[in-house]
Amino acid sequence: MSSSPTAPTSTTGSSTSSPSEERTALIACGAIAQPCATIVARRGWPVEVHPLPPLLHNQPQEIAGEVRALARRLRPSYARVVVGYADCGTYGALDAVCDELGLARLPGLHCYDVYAGADRIERFFEDQPGTYLLTDFLVRSFARTVERELGLDRWPELREDYFGHYTRVVWLAQEPDDELRRLAAAASDRIGLPLTVVETGNARLESALEALLR
Amino acid sequence: MTPQEILQGLYDETLVGNAPRVLELTEEGLSNAMEPQTLLFDALIPSLEEVGARFERGDFFVPEMLIAGRAMAGAMERLRPLLAETGVATVGKFLMGTVKGDVHDIGKNLVNIMLEGAGFEVIDLGVQVAPEKFVAAIEEHQPDIVGFSAFLTTTMPMFKANINALEKAGLRNEVVVMVGGAPVTQEYADAVGADGYAADASACVKRAKALLDARRTKVPA
Ligand code: B12
Numbered sequence: 001m002s003s004s005p006t007a008p009t010s011t012t013g014s015s016t017s018s019p020s021e022e023r024t025a026l027i028a029c030g031a032i033a034q035p036c037a038t039i040v041a042r043r044g045w046p047v048e049v050h051p052l053p054p055l056l057h058n059q060p061q062e063i064a065g066e067v068r069a070l071a072r073r074l075r076p077s078y079a080r081v082v083v084g085y086a087d088c089g090t091y092g093a094l095d096a097v098c099d100e101l102g103l104a105r106l107p108g109l110h111c112y113d114v115y116a117g118a119d120r121i122e123r124f125f126e127d128q129p130g131t132y133l134l135t136d137f138l139v140r141s142f143a144r145t146v147e148r149e150l151g152l153d154r155w156p157e158l159r160e161d162y163f164g165h166y167t168r169v170v171w172l173a174q175e176p177d178d179e180l181r182r183l184a185a186a187a188s189d190r191i192g193l194p195l196t197v198v199e200t201g202n203a204r205l206e207s208a209l210e211a212l213l214r
Numbered sequence: 215m216t217p218q219e220i221l222q223g224l225y226d227e228t229l230v231g232n233a234p235r236v237l238e239l240t241e242e243g244l245s246n247a248m249e250p251q252t253l254l255f256d257a258l259i260p261s262l263e264e265v266g267a268r269f270e271r272g273d274f275f276v277p278e279m280l281i282a283g284r285a286m287a288g289a290m291e292r293l294r295p296l297l298a299e300t301g302v303a304t305v306g307k308f309l310m311g312t313v314k315g316d317v318h319d320i321g322k323n324l325v326n327i328m329l330e331g332a333g334f335e336v337i338d339l340g341v342q343v344a345p346e347k348f349v350a351a352i353e354e355h356q357p358d359i360v361g362f363s364a365f366l367t368t369t370m371p372m373f374k375a376n377i378n379a380l381e382k383a384g385l386r387n388e389v390v391v392m393v394g395g396a397p398v399t400q401e402y403a404d405a406v407g408a409d410g411y412a413a414d415a416s417a418c419v420k421r422a423k424a425l426l427d428a429r430r431t432k433v434p435a
Contacts, residue, residue: 059272091367091397109367122368129342130317151277155231161280165317165341 023048024213025074027067028084030054031137031145032111032205035174036084039206045213049084050074054137058149060089068097075101082212086110106208111135114208115172115200130167132193134184136174142187152191159191169193172200217248224257224289229264231281233288240289250296253289259331262286263416266324270414276320283324290330305333306426309357309389311343313372318365321395321415325361328415329422345372345379352385358429359390359422362408370397373406390425394418 023046028036033051040047050070056063063085071081083105085094098105106114112121112133124131138145147153150162169188173180176199188195215223220243227235236258243253265282268274274282308329312319319341326336337355339347352360360380364370373393380386392410393403403411410425412418 058275087367089396125315125368129315149275151275151280155277155281158277158280161284161320161323165319 022046022079024080024082025050025078026082026084026209026213027052027070027074029056029088029111031057031135032084032114034137035202035205036209039202039209043206043210047213048078054141054145055149057088060091061093063088063090064093064097067094068101071097071101071103084209084212086114104212106212112172114205115174115202116198117204124170128167130165132163132166132169132191134169134171134187136176136180139171139180139184139187142183142190146187147190163191163193166191166193168196170196170198173197174200174202174205215242215246217243217246217252220246220248221253221257224253225261225264228258228261228282228285228289231278231285233281233285236285236289237292240292244292244296250293250300254293254297254331258286258289259328262324262328262331266414266416279324280320283327286331287327290327294330304335305423306335306358307337307355308334308359308361308422309337309339309348309351309355310361310363311339311348311351312341312363312365313369313376314342314344315372316364316366316369317341318395319363321365322361322363325363325394325415325418328419332419332423334419334422345376348376349379349383349385352380352389353383357389358426359392361392361394361418364393364395365397367397370395370402373398373403373408377407390422390429392418392422392425 026036026040026047026049028049028051030051031054033049037049040049052066052070056066067083067085074081081103083094083098083103086106086108087094088110094105097103108114108118112135115135151158169191171184176197184197185195220239223239224236224243227239240253244250262282265274265279269279310322310326312322326338330336337351337357339351348360362373362376364372377386377391380389380391390410391408392412393406393408394412398411400411410421412421
């Protein structure tokens, strides 16, 4: 992925003037690593982002172990390591690793909570339990992270098994542009559900990161 | 085809989720005078158990499991009336549902298939089942066991809500309560006061049978 041409001078890169001993490593889920890196660059924080594969979400029992291994590998080279994951379906296993290694993580159950706020997400599910959430990342990668992972590319007839009880898609739009809007509409279409767009921006993610790095 | 070849074929084709072929082989077995139970216990169930084991090992993911489940369910449709005719008493009545607020149901549906294969009469209330609905269905169907399935951290507390509703309706001692779903653990099941928990479909069948045996020896019918 190319770096933003408008990125400020104080980037996260390999600036020799600040040895990594004074820097922080942010272990981030691949599904949020890009907006994290953008925020870090814009704010000029001495942080390097280390993404883990986003598809770990479909094997959530592996997330805690992967974070643990990477944190141990990064620790000698950084002043601090923090975790850019919410609970993410680890059902507490990630918290156990964070406790063990003294790491902080993002708040909430999922990145959806981080983008929109936990109360708001709860309200979406209260209004319609059959709500399926998308983020910019999921919209962009829908064919790979949703359709292929769920086997809908090979067995389209499974659509009913997965989404038969769902009533709508809610896209938590962070940086919606025409292209993303088109992709979100196409994604909802392919699973046969109406689309609601809720513009969340990245402000909550930014405050959550700020709190994490403080 | 020899009976052995038919059983092997059923096992292999269920494993890869080839539903049309599984149905053909089921027909072929029946027209060769093979017992429905033989097809079920010597091919279909072992195959779905292997599917579960591969899922546990990470060799299969959800879609592979779903298409295998579908193939087995297709054969079950064909075998169900025949199994009923054989007059074998059902092992027990199992009422199942995904709790209120939750619409994940893949795991629940697989458990249902295995329970049915093992001789349970299964009544599936579907997804988003509210406590009142569980209570009404228990009164109506008088099941031996009621199963609650939940997949989200935010919906697991419904187990407790359901159990409270059963207590309030004076039904708690009438049924065995089992709970399950990806986030559930034995500790959690104990904490909410369920009678049983199982991590997967095969384990659920074993546990359900054991719980009923224990209950039947305790309370003679
Ligand atoms: C497939 C899936 C979906 C499908 C569900 C389709 C369906 N109809 O069920 C889809 C894509 C639609 C989906 C949607 C969502 N999902 Co989802 N999903 C999964 C996934 C990948 C697999 C679950 C599954 O089906 N496993 C296969 C079955 C066979 O296993 P199982 O469910 O554990 O069932 C077995 C046992 O638990 C047991 N069992 C089950 N029920 C019972 C009952 C009893 C009585 C007993 C004894 C045993 C038992 O036996 C079963 C068979 O062996 C998991 C991740 C994972 N790998 O666990 C996430 C996961 C469960 N989902 C998650 C989330 C967050 C969501 C969404 C909110 C995401 C979104 N973008 O909106 C929505 C939910 C919306 C809603 N309104 O509910 C999270 C939950 C995290 C949490 N803390 O709550 C997970 C863990 C993913 C993650 N890492 O974040 N999901």
